[in-house]
């Protein structure tokens with residue numbers, strides 16, 4: 001089966017193999033060197049001075065940012081399942097919050113966010129960079145910059161789980177950025193990676209919570225160790241992935257990801273399909289169409305390709321194709337060709353012409 005979902009993504013062989021090595025104990029100089037190496041690479045990738053790894057899925061990273069970051073009240077941006085999650089986390093902890101809601105295809109409006117911040121009710125802002133529910137890109141850099149102009153004491157938290165490793169993020173006004181192992185970093189699920197600014201560290205102060213106390217982890221990980229048993233094998237594998245991306249050149253990796261995204265978008269449009277979000281994120285291509293489940297079923301059963309569908313009100317109306325990690329051109333050609341065939345077989349297209357692959361190839365090569 002080809003895993004073409006926007007997370008989890010396919011795990012490359014060199015990553016799988018790294019999980020087969022001898023077990024390394026986490027309280028050893030060997031592991032300390034690996035952890036320090038991975039954290040240094042992570043800080044370079046995020047452009048932030050501090051880094052923390054947590055043994056949890058991405059949501060654990062979100063929860064840690066909420067409980068450690070908010071001292072007064074949170075403003076959360078909700079344009080999909082993941083934006084909605086900030087509010088659910090606040091509610092679970094009795095943390096006051098207000099939500100700015102947008103349709104799932106619509107990016108947050110910086111003016112509206114700034115107006116909310118001016119009320120003085122909030123000390124923290126929570127937003128997705130790439131909202132995976134609709135494949136939507138929020139203008140986070142602009143929002144973060146303008147919010148800080150109004151109030152430099154606002155903690156800006158960005159969920160970069162489907163943005164880090166996909167494109168270069170300007171983190172100059174971001175205080176906590178969150179990544180997840182199973183998205184662009186091509187690992188199994190189970191590791192949340194955070195980048196923290198100087199202001200972010202100060203705001204966290206003594207921290208809050210027990211397992212997810214970021215103050216404790218920040219201190220320990222600066223020393224090259226962890227408070228609890230870390231996800232040793234994930235950190236070893238992450239270090240390898242970051243090493244590989246640095247060797248390829250992060251700029252080259254981002255450029256190829258963007259190039260592939262353009263090619264896939266053009267191919268999809270050539271097939272007569274509509275791109276769902278008004279501002280598409282580069283992590284995936286989200287297509288809006290009727291009877292999407294029929295197409296997904298054919299792709300899965302006949303062509304052995306798993307793509308994601310839609311959730312909630314978009315159930316049965318969305319197809320989301322991954323563009324994170326390393327997707328080779330041959331894979332992409334097969335996926336687009338199978339998509340056109342599935343569209344014919346599901347009755348969405350009258351006949352097969354191969355125009356999907358032709359357009360993809362013209363843009364890709």
Ligand SMILES: *Cc1c(COP(=O)(O)O)cnc(C)c1O
Nearest residue numbers: 057058059082130132161162180
């Ligand atoms: C996948 C994802 C998460 C985290 O989900 P987990 O299942 O907890 O790893 C958070 N935000 C976004 C935008 C995501 O795509």
